[in-house]
Amino acid sequence: MKILVINGSPKGKASNTYKLTCAFLEGMKLEAEEEKDIVQVEEIQVNQLELKPCRGCFACWNKTPGKCCIQDDMQEVIAKILWTDIVIWSFPLYYYTVPGGLKTLIDRQLPMELPFMAEREDGVGSGSHPSRYDMSGKRTVLISTCGFYTAEGNYDGIYSLFDHMCGKNQYTSIFCGQGELFRVPEVSARTGEYLEYVRRAGWEYAKGGISEKVWDGLNRLLYPKELFERMADASWGISKEDGTKESDALIFTRQMAALYRKESYPGRERVLEMYYTDIDERYQIVLGKEGSRVLADGFETFTTRIETPVTLWRSIGAGEIRGDEALMKQLYKVKGDFDLMLKWDECFGSGKSDRNDGKNHGYDTGYDIDDRKEKKTNMMNFLAPWIIFWTAVPFDGYMGAFFSLAACALLPLLFYHNKKTIYDLLSGACTAAFALALIKGAPVRAVVPLSYSAFALLWLFSCFLKIPLSAHYSMNEYGGVGALKNPLFIRTNWILTLLWGILYLVTAVCTYGIMGTNAAYLTGVINMALPAGMGIFTLWFQKWYPAFVAAGM
Numbered sequence: 001m002k003i004l005v006i007n008g009s010p011k012g013k014a015s016n017t018y019k020l021t022c023a024f025l026e027g028m029k030l031e032a033e034e035e036k037d038i039v040q041v042e043e044i045q046v047n048q049l050e051l052k053p054c055r056g057c058f059a060c061w062n063k064t065p066g067k068c069c070i071q072d073d074m075q076e077v078i079a080k081i082l083w084t085d086i087v088i089w090s091f092p093l094y095y096y097t098v099p100g101g102l103k104t105l106i107d108r109q110l111p112m113e114l115p116f117m118a119e120r121e122d123g124v125g126s127g128s129h130p131s132r133y134d135m136s137g138k139r140t141v142l143i144s145t146c147g148f149y150t151a152e153g154n155y156d157g158i159y160s161l162f163d164h165m166c167g168k169n170q171y172t173s174i175f176c177g178q179g180e181l182f183r184v185p186e187v188s189a190r191t192g193e194y195l196e197y198v199r200r201a202g203w204e205y206a207k208g209g210i211s212e213k214v215w216d217g218l219n220r221l222l223y224p225k226e227l228f229e230r231m232a233d234a235s236w237g238i239s240k241e242d243g244t245k246e247s248d249a250l251i252f253t254r255q256m257a258a259l260y261r262k263e264s265y266p267g268r269e270r271v272l273e274m275y276y277t278d279i280d281e282r283y284q285i286v287l288g289k290e291g292s293r294v295l296a297d298g299f300e301t302f303t304t305r306i307e308t309p310v311t312l313w314r315s316i317g318a319g320e321i322r323g324d325e326a327l328m329k330q331l332y333k334v335k336g337d338f339d340l341m342l343k344w345d346e347c348f349g350s351g352k353s354d355r356n357d358g359k360n361h362g363y364d365t366g367y368d369i370d371d372r373k374e375k376k377t378n379m380m381n382f383l384a385p386w387i388i389f390w391t392a393v394p395f396d397g398y399m400g401a402f403f404s405l406a407a408c409a410l411l412p413l414l415f416y417h418n419k420k421t422i423y424d425l426l427s428g429a430c431t432a433a434f435a436l437a438l439i440k441g442a443p444v445r446a447v448v449p450l451s452y453s454a455f456a457l458l459w460l461f462s463c464f465l466k467i468p469l470s471a472h473y474s475m476n477e478y479g480g481v482g483a484l485k486n487p488l489f490i491r492t493n494w495i496l497t498l499l500w501g502i503l504y505l506v507t508a509v510c511t512y513g514i515m516g517t518n519a520a521y522l523t524g525v526i527n528m529a530l531p532a533g534m535g536i537f538t539l540w541f542q543k544w545y546p547a548f549v550a551a552g553m
């Protein structure tokens with residue numbers, strides 16, 4: 001397969017559109033690799049060509065048929081067009097058509113045509129010229145970005161041009177609005193998703209045709225109109241009031257504010273203060289019901305204040321550094337209400353979210369190209385075998401053991417839709433082993449405290465591993481598996497897991513004592529008091545501790 005890319009952006013390889021084209025090519029190459037096809041790619045960067053405009057002399061039709069009288073790079077371009085199987089025209093939309101340089105290249109294709117008048121069968125225009133060469137079997141792809149929020153309604157000129165050039169429906173076109181976002185690192189999560197669709201489109205195109213699902217992803221707006229226009233306006237760095245240049249940090253703060261999602265409004269106005277420590281500048285973003293506004297003076301009382309070097313915050317925004325990691329290393333500080341930090345994605349959803357908890361944290365991009373939905377863990381899956389065992393066995397050791405065994409067999413049915421952890425499996429196995437020991441005649445007073453110890457050891461043992469036990473379950477509330485990369489989340493869970501382990505070791509000792517009294521049958525119920533208290537502590541601690549660290553204490 002021979003592919004020719006003609007990049008018509010005056011920006012050359014720095015073009016937004018070229019990013020899409022590269023993704024499309026990657027997809028095509030991947031398919032060829034899978035099919036063990038050989039792919040040859042040639043690229044023409046129009047901005048690097050020496051290309052003079054057509055003189056309109058028709059010498060290529062009458063004096064020197066097929067040869068242009070201008071000696072420049074066009075001869076080589078024509079040779080490549082004749083060589084290739086697929087031409088990918090990559091260009092930005094300029095004044096609703098192709099940029100000038102590319103239009104020159106298109107005009108200079110005249111030597112490829114014969115001068116005779118011919119009828120068209122596809123009803124486009126009023127006639128055509130036959131091709132001098134056999135162009136049958138060659139395919140055409142158009143890839144373009146434009147500056148408005150949508151491509152819709154802006155490409156009439158392009159459709160008209162290529163309908164005439166290639167024939168109606170004889171080419172494949174990927175047109176994308178909001179093109180300038182492809183150079184903004186802060187929104188790379190969303191543009192990255194889009195590029196993934198383009199990559200898939202290339203792969204499917206090479207296979208034979210782009211599926212409806214991929215078209216659907218390609219035709220979806222990068223961002224809603226209103227949000228994009230806010231971001232675009234903020235990106236110019238010019239004051240809307242008087243047209244003067246604004247400071248880089250203020251522009252950056254405005255862009256951040258533009259990403260605010262008013263759907264995340266929690267019923268009270270919040271004031272996020274950004275204090276850029278390296279340049280000693282302060283701005284506030286008021287997050288309200290109807291949207292956000294930026295204050296450069298006339299400040300209000302902040303609810304959350306972030307003290308950070310602007311360079312660091314930019315790197316975090318661009319995804320070069322993880323915000324939680326930087327916080328853990330105390331590279332920036334957070335004062336006031338920490339809840340905003342925990343809900344950052346919901347508040348400033350900049351695109352794709354790696355969360356998989358069913359809530360819409362970022363913009364709903366509908367991105368799920370592979371239909372992979374990650375299942376969630378469920379702590380009840382881990383706890384239920386123990387709760388049943390500890391409640392049933394003290395009432396009646398023998399019957400309780402049978403009951404526990406039956407429960408262990410049935411629980412997987414109840415939690416079939418959840419992702420299993422190693423601790424879920426160990427819980428089932430341990431309680432089943434303890435129940436069998438009881439059936440075999442082991443004394444209840446020994447087995448029950450032992451079971452509490454085993455449970456405690458599961459918690460304590462996990463403190464020596466990379467991910468402490470509670471993190472496997474609480475990650476669902478903190479961004480899914482992505483939270484496991486957050487050192488602050490891991491450290492919070494490590495402390496909690498250690499405390500839960502100690503609590504159950506103490507419980508094991510108490511249990512031995514209680515089981516020697518008349519209230520032995522109530523052991524399971526009595527032992528619920530301590531964990532209930534610890535549960536309340538856990539809820540408080542998992543919010544308090546990250547805020548404590550963030551405040552730089």
Ligand SMILES: Cc1cc2nc3c(=O)[nH]c(=O)nc-3n(C[C@H](O)[C@H](O)[C@H](O)COP(=O)(O)O)c2cc1C
Pocket residue numbers: 009010011014015016017018091092093094095096097145146147148154178179180
């Ligand atoms: C001279 C000029 C004319 C433009 N005309 C249009 C236009 O008519 N419609 C539009 O939506 N965007 C227009 N744009 C915006 C570009 O199409 C947009 O920025 C595109 O993403 C640039 O792509 P590139 O980086 O691949 O060159 C224009 C930009 C320039 C510089």
